[in-house]
Amino acid sequence: MEHSTPSISIVLPCLNEATNLVSLLPKLKQAQPHAEILVVDDGSTDDSAKICQQHDIRVVSHPHPLGNGAAIKAGAREAKGDIIVFMDSDGQHQPDDIQLLLNKLEEGYDMVVGARHSNTHASTKRLIGNTIFNKLASFMTGQKIEDLTSGFRAVRAKHFKKFLYLLPNGFSYPTTSTMAFFRSALPVAYIPIHAGKRDGQSKIKLLNDGLRFFVIILKIGALFSPMRLFLPISVLFFLLGVINHIDNYLSSGTFSNGSLLLYTSSVFIFLMGILSEQISSLHYRNSENEHT
Numbered sequence: 459m460e461h462s463t464p465s466i467s468i469v470l471p472c473l474n475e476a477t478n479l480v481s482l483l484p485k486l487k488q489a490q491p492h493a494e495i496l497v498v499d500d501g502s503t504d505d506s507a508k509i510c511q512q513h514d515i516r517v518v519s520h521p522h523p524l525g526n527g528a529a530i531k532a533g534a535r536e537a538k539g540d541i542i543v544f545m546d547s548d549g550q551h552q553p554d555d556i557q558l559l560l561n562k563l564e565e566g567y568d569m570v571v572g573a574r575h576s577n578t579h580a581s582t583k584r585l586i587g588n589t590i591f592n593k594l595a596s597f598m599t600g601q602k603i604e605d606l607t608s609g610f611r612a613v614r615a616k617h618f619k620k621f622l623y624l625l626p627n628g629f630s631y632p633t634t635s636t637m638a639f640f641r642s643a644l645p646v647a648y649i650p651i652h653a654g655k656r657d658g659q660s661k662i663k664l665l666n667d668g669l670r671f672f673v674i675i676l677k678i679g680a681l682f683s684p685m686r687l688f689l690p691i692s693v694l695f696f697l698l699g700v701i702n703h704i705d706n707y708l709s710s711g712t713f714s715n716g717s718l719l720l721y722t723s724s725v726f727i728f729l730m731g732i733l734s735e736q737i738s739s740l741h742y743r744n745s746e747n748e749h750t
Contacts, residue, residue: 466493466560467539467615470547471529476504478549483513489553494539497547498529525627526609534619543612550653551610558649559612568617568644571636572610572651595633598686599640604648607632617644641683688731695724 468486472479479497486495497510501523510517518532534542543559545551555572562570588607596603609632621638625631639646699720706714 464540465538466490466541466543467537468493468495468543468545468556469530469533469537470495470497470545471500471526471533472497472502472506472547473500473523473526473529474502474504474506475547476502476506476509478547479506479509479513482547482549482553483510483515485553487513490556493543494537496533496537498533498536500524500526500529526629527625527631528627530631531622531625531627534615534622537615540615541612542615542618545610552651555610555651556612558651559610562647562649563612563614565647566645567647569611569613569636569639569646571605571608571632571646571648572653573605573648574608574651574653591633595637598683599637600683600686601640601646603636603640606636608653610651610653611635613639617642684734684737685731688727688734692724692728692731695720695727699724 468490470482483495486493495515497506497515497517499507499510499517499519501520507517507519518536520529520532530544533544541560541563543556545556551572559570559572588605591606592603595606607629611632613635617639618635620642621635624638625634636646699717702714702720703717706712706717
């Protein structure tokens with residue numbers, strides 16, 4: 459029995475990237491001549507949409523900026539391919555690397571992420587931040603995550619679209635989708651890429667978006683792996699209670715209210731973790747049933 463070649467859609471979120479699109483779009487068409495190329499214009503005020511029309515590229519336009527994640531969701535809904543490749547439109551990602559993602563996907567993976575070399579990050583602060591996020595996300599999912607925030611990835615559309623309701627409208631969609639795939643036991647692979655220096659100013663605000671990434675990691679962790687979040691906190695409160703108990707016993711021979719509060723908090727947090735784990739299982743089961 460012959461297997462048909464899966465169709466490919468390439469989705470590029472775009473906000474005022476006309477200058478970059480002039481050189482990027484011809485390279486994309488040359489690298490993937492049979493792929494559907496879809497640019498989601500997130501309220502650009504330059505000639506981004508016009509450049510796409512000149513190159514006969516399909517455009518989905520937002521009347522005003524809704525956010526990178528919103529553009530990703532719009533592109534995923536409109537994409538017709540069995541496989542969707544997401545990449546930035548600012549010139550960082552190389553069109554020739556798309557085939558590397560697709561080749562890895564053919565090995566049985568459902569998501570393949572282009573993991574950037576450490577020397578390709580924009581700054582030392584961003585490198586440190588991404589390293590911390592990678593470690594935290596790896597702990598929350600129980601899987602090694604090499605590049606949590608890379609926007610260059612190939613996914614199987616049928617799986618990715620299950621999680622559209624989870625994706626935020628900002629720059630955190632890679633974080634959410636990666637952790638959701640891991641929690642759903644969908645195989646994820648990483649391949650090393652060299653991300654070039656973007657042309658123009660980055661749309662990411664390091665402090666604001668960094669805090670947002672951190673909060674989203676905790677939210678997704680609480681949704682998909684609650685005990686990985688609640689258990690360490692419960693243990694911490696219990697140990698603080700033990701320390702406080704010993705200190706009070708040695709100094710005054712009494713059992714303090716502070717120790718009681720810490721012990722009680724530890725038990726309540728642990729019970730919250732168990733309850734959240736059950737809710738998470740029900741949520742996950744219902745989500746799977748809705749998309750089967």
